[in-house]
Structures are given as C-alpha cells and as structure tokens.
Amino acid sequence: MKDYLILGQGLAGSLLAWELIHSGKSVIVIDNGHITASSWVAAGLLNPITGMRMVKSVHTEAWLAAADVLYSQLEEALSVHIRHELPMWRIFTNTKQQQAWQERLDEADYAPYLSEIKPAEQAQPYHAELGLGEVAQTGYIDTKLLLTTMKDWLKQRQSYQQMDCDYSSIVMDKDGVGIGDINARRLIFCEGSRAVENPWFGDLPLTPVKGEILTLEHQQALPNVIANFGKWVLPVSPQQFKLGATYDWEHRDQVPTEKAKTHLLDELDKFTGSKLPVKVVEHEAGLRPNSRDRLPLIGGHPNQDRLWIFNGFGSRGSLMIPYYARQLRRHLLEGELLDADCDLARWRQS
Numbered sequence: 001m002k003d004y005l006i007l008g009q010g011l012a013g014s015l016l017a018w019e020l021i022h023s024g025k026s027v028i029v030i031d032n033g034h035i036t037a038s039s040w041v042a043a044g045l046l047n048p049i050t051g052m053r054m055v056k057s058v059h060t061e062a063w064l065a066a067a068d069v070l071y072s073q074l075e076e077a078l079s080v081h082i083r084h085e086l087p088m089w090r091i092f093t094n095t096k097q098q099q100a101w102q103e104r105l106d107e108a109d110y111a112p113y114l115s116e117i118k119p120a121e122q123a124q125p126y127h128a129e130l131g132l133g134e135v136a137q138t139g140y141i142d143t144k145l146l147l148t149t150m151k152d153w154l155k156q157r158q159s160y161q162q163m164d165c166d167y168s169s170i171v172m173d174k175d176g177v178g179i180g181d182i183n184a185r186r187l188i189f190c191e192g193s194r195a196v197e198n199p200w201f202g203d204l205p206l207t208p209v210k211g212e213i214l215t216l217e218h219q220q221a222l223p224n225v226i227a228n229f230g231k232w233v234l235p236v237s238p239q240q241f242k243l244g245a246t247y248d249w250e251h252r253d254q255v256p257t258e259k260a261k262t263h264l265l266d267e268l269d270k271f272t273g274s275k276l277p278v279k280v281v282e283h284e285a286g287l288r289p290n291s292r293d294r295l296p297l298i299g300g301h302p303n304q305d306r307l308w309i310f311n312g313f314g315s316r317g318s319l320m321i322p323y324y325a326r327q328l329r330r331h332l333l334e335g336e337l338l339d340a341d342c343d344l345a346r347w348r349q350s
Helices: 011-021 060-078 095-105 143-156 192-197 258-272 314-334
Strands: 002-007 027-031 083-085 088-091 132-135 139-141 160-162 170-172 177-179 182-189 206-217 226-228 232-237 240-244 279-291 297-300 307-311
Touching: 002 011, 002 177, 011 027, 011 060, 011 143, 011 307, 011 314, 027 182, 060 083, 060 143, 060 314, 143 160, 192 206, 192 279, 192 307, 206 258, 240 258, 258 279, 279 314, 297 314, 307 314
Parallel strands: 002 027, 002 182, 027 160, 088 226, 182 307
Antiparallel strands: 083 139, 088 132, 170 177, 177 182, 206 240, 206 279, 226 232, 232 240, 297 307
16 A cells, blocks of 8 residues: 555646655556646746736745755756746836836845846847846746656656546545555545546635647747746747747636637737747647635645645746645644645635
8 A cells, every 4th residue: 555646747746746755655646648737738937026016925935945956856866957047027018017116126025036127128129118127036947848757757666657537436445545456545636727626625716727828939039038028938949939828717628729829929929019930839728726815725635534635836836836745745744734825724714
C-alpha cells in the first residue's frame, strides 16, 4: 500500500509528488495523459505584481523564495532548463495605472520589484504613450517540459500510471482508499477544474475560467522582455513568442475559438501600431482552476479523513504552487498548520 495517491499530474500534482517522495513517502500519481491539465497550456508566468492596481500579496516574498528553491532542485535533478528569468514591461493603458505605479514607488516593500517610470520611446516596438514600468523578479516556467520530464521521473520510480478515473471507482475502507488495484492511505485530488464535479469537494467555490493562448512566429525578433499591456507577449525563442491570454467565464470547454484568436491578434496590433507579419503556429485553450477569492483550496474532507484536495491556484500556479506544496507536505508529515487563507476550512465555517 502506498502512502499517497495523487489524482492529476498537472503542476500541482507533480510538485506535490516531488515534495512527498523526497520526504521518503511512497506515492503513485494517476493521470489521464494531460487531457484536462491547464498546466499543459499555461504560459507559466512568474509575476509578483498583478492587477490594475499593481499589488503584491503578503506572501509574495515567501512564494518567490519557495519557487526559487524548488525549481532549482528540479533543474539540477532532472537535468533540464525550465526556469527563464525575464524582466516584465508593464505598459500603462490609462492614467489610473500610471498613478497606481507611482504610488507603489513610494512604498518601501515594493522597491525590490518596481522601476521608475520609463518614457514611451523605450517601449519600442510597443506603443506606450503613458510610459511603462519595469517589474523585476519575473520570468516563466516551461511547464510543458517540466511536466513531460516529471512524468518520466515518476515512471522510473513506478510512481505513475496513466488511466481515466471515474469517481465511482474510488473505494474507501478503514485502511485507506483504492482505485482499481492501486491502494493508498490517503488520496489527494490535484485535478484542476475537474474538481467542480468532485462528489466530496464539488461544493467548494471553484470557478473554472477558460483561457486561450497563441504561439506566433515573427521574422523580426522582439525585445527579450515580457510585455504586459492587459494581454502579454512572452518571447520563447528569437523568432517565436506566446500571446495571451483571454478570460472566458461563460464556457467550460477546452476548444480554441476563432473569436479568441481574432481578439488576441487585434490587441497585439493595437499595441504595435501596425499589423505584424505573424504566423500562428499553435492555438491552445485550457480551464484555469480559479477559486472565488483567488487563493488556494487546500485541506482534508471534514468527514472523510482519507480524502484531501490541493487546488485553486488559477493563473498564478507557477509562482504559488512550490510554496503551498511544501506547506501541505509539512502539514501532512509534521503537523504544521496550514495558512488560514489557503485552508479550505475558511469556506466551511458556519
């Protein structure tokens, strides 16, 4: 019998499995081959300053530190380059954004992240009539490479099995929980947006949000920075970049649409001032597992102590998951308390 069965090998399931295995626990990860993993589509952005008002979380420093440690470990152990450090240009689209940035510059705890406002001409080839600010400690994680390499790593340890899992196939008894011939003491659901259908955790405030991303080729290399103008441009090679992302709160499919492609390309044209001669080489769609308060949903079921959930990371998973994977591991193995703002008990208090 395994110590832990993890359902889902997206970024959450992969990094949690890594933490538990390196703590000496036996783990088996069940996955359907990334059919529903939003991590497979995600750009993997690492951005400590978000939103229209340019805010950082009280956990930002801890998130960044944990991400630095875990991704460094993974790169060394797996012999892959998954973390790419790139500055981010925040191109102001209205005076409120510009003003919010200027206000943040007067706050000491934002000093490690924000530059002075730069003039429009420094934003070429992007239009930035109101200027731009540069965000430090940003970049992206190559999530596709990470997930592919992690799958191989898990297989080498007999810790991975590809299969579809119907909830009706989950069986619990006094010793543990089983799916088919796989048995473990605990089952941790890391299934992303599918959790809305989960019979034990489906009541949690998880709201899947569809997002679409384009990968484009362009003959003239763009600046080697992430450009954020409401949408974002992420260079991944000298002549290739990703453009994203859309937010669709209505549809819960993972089918790319012409409407989203047109919208993204129109936004790019707006901020370059002319129609770039780009070629669409890939168009992807996924469902982000957003929670209502945009904080994770982590913890055990109140009536089934064999069942746990690790979910709700939304569009900031690459930044947040390393910290919370370590925290859940410490909670499970050492009894440390979960942060109150990630513990799913916050939604079940009377």
